[in-house]
Structure formats: C-alpha cells, structure tokens
Amino acid sequence: MAAEPVGRRIAVLWVPDWPVVAAIADGLLTAGDVSAVHDGRCLTAVSAAARRQGLRVGMTGRSARSLCPQVVFAPADPGRDLRAFDPIVQAAQGVVSEVALLRPGLLQLGIAGAARYQGSEHAVIDSLIGAVAEAGSEAQAGVADGLLAAILAARGHALVPAGESPTFLAPHPSRTLLLAAGTRAMRAQYEDLIGLWRRLGLATLGDVARLRPAHVGPRFGDVGLQAHRLARGGDVQEARPYRPEPDLAVHVELEPPAARIDAAAFAARRLAEDLHRQLQRRGMVCAYLRVNARAQNGVTLSRSWRIDGALTANELTDRVRWQLEGWLAGRSGLAPSAPLVFLELGAEDLSPAAIATDGLWGRVGRGQAQAHRAALRMQSLLGPEGVLTPVAEGGRSPRDRIRMVAWGDDPTADREPAAPWPGQIPPPLPARLPAGRHPVTLLDARGHSVHLSDRGMLTADPATLAGVPEARRITGWAGPWPLHERWWEDDPAGPAPPVRAHLQVLCGDQGAFLLAVGGGQAGAAGGGAGEWWIEGIYD
Incomplete structure (x- = not known):
C-alpha cells in the first residue's frame, strides 16, 4: 500500500x-x-x-x-548563468x-x-x-x-506516483540531500550533517527516513528535522496549520532611471539590507524572494526565487543583482529593454525562524555600524567599485592570496585559504605590492648575472641587487620556490610571462624584497628566463 x-x-x-x-x-x-x-x-x-x-x-x-x-x-x-536562463x-x-x-x-x-x-x-x-x-x-x-x-x-525524467516518494528516495545515498540546498550556508550545514550520518551508519535516505521525528530533533536540531522531512518525501518547511504571517515588501522609485547594472544593484543592495533587517526584527524567514521591477517603457518584470532558511543581506543582494543583469542587458527576452524606474523586493511565505538571536559577542557595535554607513555613503559618491575590501584567499603569490571586492559584496573566498598550495610563499608576506613590474638584476660576487636554471635552482649565490635606486648588497636570501602552474598556457611571446619562481632577499638595513622570475624565453616582451622583478616589499 x-x-x-x-x-x-x-x-x-x-x-x-x-x-x-x-x-x-x-x-x-x-x-x-x-x-x-x-x-x-x-x-x-x-x-x-x-x-x-x-x-x-x-x-x-x-x-x-x-x-x-x-x-x-x-x-x-x-550572473551569467542567470542571464542566460531567463528565457x-x-x-x-x-x-x-x-x-x-x-x-x-x-x-x-x-x-x-x-x-x-x-x-x-x-x-x-x-x-x-x-x-x-x-x-x-x-x-x-x-x-x-x-x-x-x-x-x-x-x-531521471520520471513521474513518481503520489505517496511513493519515500520508497523512491530510500536507495539514494544521503549525500543527494545536497541537491536540495538552496544557499551556501544551507549546503555547509547539510555537509556537516551528512558527515555525522555517515559516522553513525546512516548511508542512505531510507536509513534517515526510518528515524522517528521525535528522536531527530533533539539529536540533530532543526537542520536534521528539515533533512528528515526531505528524506521522507516532504518539503523543506513543515506544513503549518495556522495562518501564515503577512508578506513583507520594500520598494524604491529610481530617479533618475537606472540604465546601468551598478546603479540598479546599488539601489537593490539598500532594499535587500532593509528587507533583511525587517525579517530579523520579526524573527522570520521567507520561503520565496520575489523581485518586481518596472521599466521606463511600462514593461513590468517579476521573478520569484526559492529560499531555504535564512539568507544574509549579501546573499539577497546577489540574487537581485543577477536578476537585474538579465533584465537590463536585454537577455531576458522581454523587449524592448529599458531603464528601470521602480524596484520592489518581497519576502513571501514567512515562517518563524528556528533561531533568531544576537551574535556570540552581542549586537553590532555603534562604531561598526557608523563605518558601514560611511562606506555606503562613499559608494554613492564614487560608485560601487569606489570602496573595496580585501578578502584572504588561497594561492601561492601575495597577489593570488588577496582579492578585492566591492564593499557589501560577498566576502567569501573563491579559493580555500587552508588548502595546500605547493610553492606557496611562507610567512610573513610582503607589506607592499608594487602596482607594476619593476625589473631588477641579481649579481653574484664576481658581478655576473644570476639566473634560474632549468632545474629550478640559482646559477650562483646572489650578492648584489641592482635596478633599485641604488645597488644594494644582499646579506641573506631564501628560496627559490619554483612554480609549475598553468604550464599549458605558457606563451613565450605573451606580454606577461608566468612566474617560474619566487626568491626572498634581505639587503641588511636597506630593506627586504620578494623577487619573481618569469617563465618566457630570453628576450621576449615583458620578461624572460632569468629576468627578475620586484613582486613585494617587506617593511
């Protein structure tokens, strides 16, 4: 049955x-x-x-x-994925x-x-x-x-009969639960939960579904209950017998009309932050985020996003910005494309948040809130890219390990900082990174140039650093640290040859430098084998 x-x-x-x-x-x-x-x-x-x-x-x-x-x-x-998906x-x-x-x-x-x-x-x-x-x-x-x-x-391009979903789900591994994660935070919570299930022997969704809900909540919390409902063929949110909370909506009239994505995204960010604050004050989460817009030519645009769990203001902003890019670029199929004059964000199908508390160390301090408002004010004057904040990332060189993002954008690292990076520059990192490549020459004790051999070793011990305002005697050095990344794109005739190795040099009380050597052919434009430049300066 x-x-x-x-x-x-x-x-x-x-x-x-x-x-x-x-x-x-x-x-x-x-x-x-x-x-x-x-x-x-x-x-x-x-x-x-x-x-x-x-x-x-x-x-x-x-x-x-x-x-x-x-x-x-x-x-x-x-953003590209969403723009193309709009049709x-x-x-x-x-x-x-x-x-x-x-x-x-x-x-x-x-x-x-x-x-x-x-x-x-x-x-x-x-x-x-x-x-x-x-x-x-x-x-x-x-x-x-x-x-x-x-x-x-x-x-599987299948239609599962009503009531048969638990049987259909039972043989699938518990990791398939990640397919239902709608946000990065929810995916991380599911991954932790799946790891715990694996250690407990709950390898399939059928194993999870056989647990009693009364036992799931105290042991795995609200995330466990949500996952248990999914494993039994239910929805993310449990059906509520009471009248749901009224929807929340915030809107703004855009004057002048927003024809560029940065102007529309800036207005969307303010709306997203306002909507996020209202949801937090009421201790609610929404199941759907609706984006409504009206163009100058009278065309009305609307799109609904499925939301599972609480979203940060940055995540709300990302979804709205991706949608606006499709509309303003004319990729949505709604012709003609025109500047936007009205924007509205709505939180629909509200329900009480499982947890609505302050941070571990209390509320955001007054100074932090004032700094955030000041940064937003500067963005309104200089544009979204006028205020940047650094994000630490994984990488080998100092430039690879820092990514600048616009203030208010998602500060999550694209590359895991803790992952192993063979050839990574050891700490401490340089305090300053020159804007361009400043070529220098390494000389040995006899005044001959020091190069990097094909085996990744120095041809001689460096004694002098030439090419800086005045030649400096090298009192200590470390390295070189060879790199073998993106070897398939090594273009000897390219304007910027890839880095082959890094070298740290100490010039007594005259400073310390991080040097890099290019991987192109000798005499190629922009550098070549044995040609060094200053990658960083230690203070």
Missing part, C-alpha cells in the same frame, strides 16, 4: 550542465568540446564530452588536466503560472492547477519540455511529493 503523502506535488524542470550551456551561449566555450566550468577551487560543471573523459564535478583543475590535457575551462559566473524561465511560465527559481538550471513548479487544466501531469510535463525546446534548450522534468524527490525525479 502506498504511503501517505507528506509533501505536496511538485514538478522540477532541470537543464543538465547549465553553467556549461550558459558559457557556450556567451562564446566562452564551444559545443561538443571537452569543457568545464571552474570556480577557482574545483570544477562546478562539466560537459557530456568531459564526463566521457572521466572528468567529474568537484575535481580540481590540476586533476582534470592530468586526465584530459585538452579540456577547456570557463570561469564560474552565477527558459519565461518559457516555463507560459505553461505553469507558479514558477520559482531554485538556481540557474533548476526550476520548481506548482503543477496541481496546470494538471487539472491539461488533464494529467504527463501532459503538463510534455508541454514544459516542448516550450523549453522552442526556447532553444533541452530539459528534463519530474514530478513527485516533496522537493528532493522531485529534483531526483527530474534527473
């Missing part, structure tokens, strides 16, 4: 390898080639041809190159009115009304696939009880 359904019927539309498809649409990759999308840490999407060569999501770039040297990488760009969303809205964006490449659709109108869920799925095909993409769709079951059904 079929189990009692615990979640409502949900349809999910999935376009496989969407980041790769979006990169192809932007001309960064070529269809049919062995290609992948890389976020600086690992592969986030791979093409079908790449999978046939053994490449998988989560693999490092170095491992991918070792398996398939001809693979072509494109940088990860969520697919509009095609789905022509078939089903209730559409929510889970992430680019994945849509959640309320199918009950459309199924009654068209006669069956099969008919709705056929209509969706046809509409997306007319928009220029191939997609798969599935229907099931609950979000996770519907996502897995879409990946």
